Amino acid sequence: MKSLKFVVAILAAATMSFAAHAANWKPAGPWAADYGDDYCDLGRVFTDGKNQLTFMIERTQPGPLLRLMLVGEGVRPFRGAAQWSVKFGPTGQNWKAPILLSKTGDGKQYFDLGPTMMSPPAPGAPGAPPAFKPYKKDEERTAAKALSSFEIGEGLAEPITLETGSLDAPIGALQTCVSDLIASWGLDAKRHEALTKPVAPQGPANAWVPNGTIPFTEFRKALGGKNTFRIMVDETGKPTACVVQRATVPETVNKATCDAIMKNAKFTPAADAAGQAMPSYWITEVYGLMPPLGGGGGRR
Structure with a gap:
């Protein structure tokens, strides 16, 4: 497009x-x-x-x-x-x-x-x-x-x-x-209009990305809907692509983050009007991948 x-x-x-x-x-x-x-x-x-x-x-x-x-x-x-x-x-x-x-x-x-x-x-x-x-x-x-x-x-x-x-x-x-x-993006827009279940992460998303992958010095640059990650997910729940939308942090940080997501992420696939699993997507902002304040979460 x-x-x-x-x-x-x-x-x-x-x-x-x-x-x-x-x-x-x-x-x-x-x-x-x-x-x-x-x-x-x-x-x-x-x-x-x-x-x-x-x-x-x-x-x-x-x-x-x-x-x-x-x-x-x-x-x-x-x-x-x-x-x-x-x-x-x-x-x-x-x-x-x-x-x-x-x-x-x-x-x-x-x-x-x-x-x-x-x-x-x-x-x-x-x-x-x-x-x-x-x-x-x-x-x-x-x-x-x-x-x-x-x-x-x-x-x-x-x-x-x-x-x-x-x-x-x-x-x-x-x-x-x-x-x-x-x-x-290669998806069926009509089937998405009748979606009965969107893609959902299996477990906390902040456990997929090792601590320190996204430095806190870069965090503020990604607030307000900037530098979001769009994960394409197939009908089995497997991630097939990671796309950075409106990048505002260094490419090296985004690549490391996408690599970790593609390696570690697991999803429940989307379902259409008939309840059949279908290819779809999942979008998150950077804070959805960050460990909670005070520690915890994330891979070490």
Whole structure:
């Protein structure tokens, strides 16, 4: 799948309807797409009349998870604040996101807002985990259609609202992109739409990679969805390939990590709608391969 960058005309034509009280950052252009071999990104520039912010939505595999990012000026977290309150408006649920700030190559602020979903799971009963529902693309589109802004409140010196317009068309574009994405990896996108069981590690993944393979000095470079590992897994649960996505740590570190995964990893294979084992993939960030703080885990 060739990397390409273009403006998606259909997204520019999406109807925008905003509440008057939530209109301090307006679009300065249409949605633009950046589709690569391992990611699907949509971005749009917003302005408050003085500053510009680029709001990015990323998806790297089928399913409900999205990663959100902000690049630009005009966002001022309180000094010492560790997290902020964010939501898709007007009816989305609030959630707390860590404030992870870095700089782009040209010196702009880069905030990684981490993973989320169009419809986060409803809280479970006291002491019970959240109630996750099977992912369905049409339900995600329905949820996105009702959302027309992105808001950051608690944690900022001045709360902001980005007037995104209906998110139905952008989410539809990402859904199409990730189907093409996994097809480019040699997998059956249609069978994955009816997946009944994803690939799962057998045992803790941090036991596969010897301690010290990924130095802690490199750990921060791989935060925020960077330098992820995509493991291709066949229908028997055997890893067949290890691909580094968006590498940010030295090639020698990534090669040693992939070599250890290919040698030591064991998986339970994915299953299709009929319950039959099928080739699929497993993606992890670096922290999923690191031993727990304080020791333990990992090979010595």
